[in-house]
Amino acid sequence: MISVIDSVEVTTRNLPDLPDSRGNSIKKLFLTDHSINIDTVRIALRYDIKSNLNNLQIKRAVSDLFSDPIIEYGVSNSQVLKSNSVFPVKPNLVIHVGFKPGVTDNAAQAALDGLITLYPDISQSSQIFTSKVYMFWGIPADITPEEIAIKLHNPMIERALISTKNDCDINKWNILNIPIRKSYSFTKPKSINLEVSDDELIKISEKGLLALNLIEMKTIQTHYRLVEVQQARSKLNLPKNMPTDAELECLAQTWSEHCSHKIFAASIHHVDDETKEDTKIDSLFKTYIMNPTLDMQKNVEWLLSIFHDNSGVIAWNEQWSLCIKAETHNSPSALDPFGGAMTGIVGVNRDILGTGLGAKPIANTDIFCFGPPDYDGQVPKGLFHPRRVFRGVHSGVRTGGNESGIPTVNGAIVFDNRYIGKPLVYCGTIGIMPRILNDGRQSHIKTPSIGDIIYTVGGKVGSDGIHGATFSSLELTEESPSSAVQIGDPITQKKMIDMILEARDSGLIQVITDNGAGGLSSSVGELAELTNGAYLDLSKVPLKHPGLSPWEILVSESQERMTVGISPEDCADFESIAELHEVEATIIGKFTSSGAFEVYFGKEPVAYLPMQFLHEGCPQLELESEWIKPIHTVIKFPTHDKESMGDILSRLMARPNVASKEWWVRSYDHEVIGQSVIKPFCGVNHDAPGDAAVIAPIQGQTQGAVISNGIVPRYSDIDTYAMAAACIDEALRNAVCVGVDLDLIAGLDNFCWPDPVESLKTPDGRYKLAQLVRANRALDEVCRAYNLPCISGKDSMKNDATINGKKISVPPTLLFSLIGNHKDVRKAVSSDFKEFGDIIYLLGETHQELGASELAFMFRDESNGVSGIGGEVPKINTTRNLALYRSITNAMSKGLIASAHDCSDAGLAAAVAECCFGCDSGAILDISKVMSSNINVDIWGTLFGESLGRILVSIKPNNCKEFEKLMADHEYSLLGAVDSGDNIAFINSGKTVLSASMSKLRESWKGALNGESN
Amino acid sequence: MQPKVAVLSGFGINCETETIAVFEMAGAKADRVHVNRLVNGEINLEDYHIMAVPGGFSFGDHLGSGRLMGNRLRFGLRNQVRDFVKAGKPVIGICNGFQVLVKMGLLPGDDDVSLTQTASLALNDSGHYENRWATLEFNPDSHCIWIKDMTRIRVPVRHGEGKFVTSDKQLLDEWEKAGQLAVKYVDPSTIYPSSSNDVLPYPISPNQSWRNIAGVCDPSGLVFGLMPHPEANHSTWLGATWTRENIEHGEGEGMKIFHNAVKYVREHHSSFE
8 A cells, every 4th residue: 555655855975075066066057057156056856755665664765775875865754954964054045846747757767666676565556756955055135036946947847846045044945745647537539520610620720739721621521521431430330420539639640740741742833033933843852852862762772761761771881771860859849948859869769760670879960059048138938048948958968868878979059049939959860770680681671461469669658748749830839738848768768779679680570660749640550551551459558647538648749669560479579578678568459451540449449540541631732932032231341450350260269150069069978889980079189179970880890980960041041042052062071071982972851941831920931932942952953963862851840939929930941961981980080180280271162152151140240230141152063062072082091181171160260270279289371372263252251251162171291292183173272381389370462361369269269158157 | 718798788778889899809709688687597697707887877877877777786686796706707897887886885895795885976076977088097006807917098988977985085095005996097198107196187087086086996806897988999990089190000998908807717717616
């Protein structure tokens, strides 16, 4: 019998040279992020335990489990604050922070596991709830307890209880009640009458967060009028002429923008005001993404699986294949940055696990877009300050990646005011599979059979994460539901990954997919296409808490779950592997050939959806697109001398987009698995920025994989074609800088767009759609030219927020990720200059292309908009670039290149500075040749322009002759040599045009985004 | 003979792939052994010559890193682990594995293998997890079999809780005297040997560990644990600054540790009890 609730509190012991580092971190956080200087912060961890254990057993658990006997002080059924030896002076303020009911509490799950180790006979219904007690001494007089509390917790998922100074004075430290969830009662499936007016149909969609438009609602209405449908339904005892709630939900999930990419599949009428083009485009996806890849597939043998699975698969060599996928988790990250981002990273890991017959995730990439951390305007109600979003997202991705044992090898952080409404959180994962499994099957092909048993594996289903897919297809408002927020559980998932890979290698898996958006309705619904039917019994699905309705079980996006198909004869073996790994695996249905997705709750029919209607019934959208060239104010350049130019460079280096992200990136594990060849940082002090990542995934072998990313949303303000082209070129340039094998490269497109569908709320929808059309056309043309097929991708099309009646749309953003082969990692090149005296060259052509450059944005911000961003954006010349890239990788394979660095954000001057950081060097460089080779380019364009196709290299003096021979057909400029001094200078025709101290530049560059004040 | 290594896995251990790889590169046969396969008797620990507890985030580091896994071993595998150590067989714990061995009382340990915790690994003074490279210096007076003939190596540290502490400072002197403080963080610009008891500045000492301790061994010198990751520097092309160095490619600086253990087993296996 469970009747007792015990509590345990634990805090750091008072030992000399043992700080309360948890408390100190909070103290630092308040100082760095909020400029609030608090004398001392201490933290106690609290566990409330609902169990059948007696007092003595709890007491023993304090020393054997909850607290560390050497460094911690723990008490049961008391408060640590009562101890006069640990806390001789009592605090002025105490805040107790705990979860709201139903929120995932990973530490509690771990603690319960630990309690079972100590007491194997403990009651099965025991529960633990964790919370934190924050204790403060010396808070500035003008800061209220409420101000402190709101910065410590997220009201969407947490509660806080304050003990004020008055409470503290009488030693009264208040404690929250434990978060008991009110029990749900089971509700039978409802049916929904669709024989109503159009207005009513829209209301049904809006009220139910279904995100279905009128045409789609009417298509569903028509389906239920069909005689054959009604006959089939009568037979099954389902309401004959109207959908059940589960059916409507299942259709809404499957047809959601998130799951079915309606905008990319739409028929688009595109008009171009500039060229007078007037055309119809039947599906952007088919026309500009899939067709180019299919064409390229005719010429290569390494494109194993494209577009249809959870990630794209390429053959890396005879034995191994690699796969890659990136996802976004934007809306959840806006509401709960920590949980949203963590769910994003562990979610995309499952896409890899669910590829083919199961791949092993081996590397993560994280690319974030935030509002500026120093934003001092008003933050819209319901949203967090960008700095807090940044911290939370970073912390979530760190926890998710590190605890899963998957290194974060590459990434980027981009800042723009317009991401205040919705941050973008791109999480990518690379996986590896043996091409042929032990049982002889090819790993990238699923092998389902009619009659295979459907298992749900991993976590249980709860009410967390209901409506994630449809929610992400809606814009963010103050009323956005908290049920869409979830917190990932990396350890449950890690156990599941270990278990699935063992089952795969034992030949047990026939089909597998991830439960992400749309939950079982999507995972089983999609796999059912392979055999043309599935039967599902929702009453078998393990639940976190009883009483969920059938439709909720069907669409819940509770994390850490895979759906797996197993042959009936293999079930016993599969279950015993699951048991060994302590992973829950439950039979919930089987694959059929009935032509329908049939869902029951025990004997009760819940849904009957013909496969064809479910997957092909969604009507194609018809959209309008119109391109009108935007007009921008031009850049106003200041008068300048060499010192002021040095100062401009210093300010550019401190721009958040350029500044060092070292403090943040260091807290990601980037080396687990023992494969990291080119790391995020390089150089003599391990702090210079790397370009692409290189990993050697098979320990001891020298073949590598290259991973890089390109993202430049700035250019979207002028032209999304240029933006997309720049992204692809940047990803490829980064890969070239480390020596990628240009004959084996593949890409991934991830679009994050504002809503491009014209409506009352989106009057500029035609323009936003035209921006999408142009970006897609760039993707098509550039990828074809680079022989860089897209093998997977994703889009997120509602990145708008309406707060206080004001709409904030993100700039159209494309992330282009690249995976490539590296023939011999021992030949890989890093970006840092190597030795004083090495010769520096700029490769590629420089043009006067400063429109929407980092420099233009800086002048705009500094002048409050008097200076504009207008001007030419970088144009791409793929033929010229690719020829140069081939020559560069060729020179690398001969060992001729000492360093190579991408020349992009903030141009040549910033690139030179970054290479110098890695060598503790300076550089005195002559740019006369760059200036004279193009009469249109001025000093601004030369130093800070971002022309594509340029790479800065350094060469050992005795290799220069041979190197120049290889470069004979390309534009290149010898700039000078790596210098031992502290000065960086650029000289044009004998005159120094920029001069700066490297140590000062380093200070600007490293200080701007440091995560903690010293 | 080819030594057999049990590399433990499960519950959030995540460095088993590279730990298996380094033992195999050193000439051993290494198996991934899920902890529960030892608990349920499917696999016998005594069939192995070396046990390795790899790095990772067992149980998410909740309730203290290594704590819950340490308890699983301390309570679930108590006799198997004690018999293994008493038989004179080498054991290594790396990063989270080191935390496990310390929390279960196997390190710094005692002659009786009583599994009583006497030290701990507290949060880094920085308060957070970090991945950076450090230089380690091995104690020339230590009898630890894992570090024989080693002076210095460069390896990554990847942890949030690596500050080695104990509640009784006298114990530190005893361990020092017994040669159990096997490996310390060191300023790479100094000349070997130069290890010091004064805590070195961050980030030379990434966690502000007492006496710069990076790893310790038990009284027998057979059980060894350390926070940094020697298995992550198994090949020269994984070094932090290898592209700046004129090197002949081959095995990385961390491999010697694993060679030492494999060699030890080859020379001593007949005396294992």
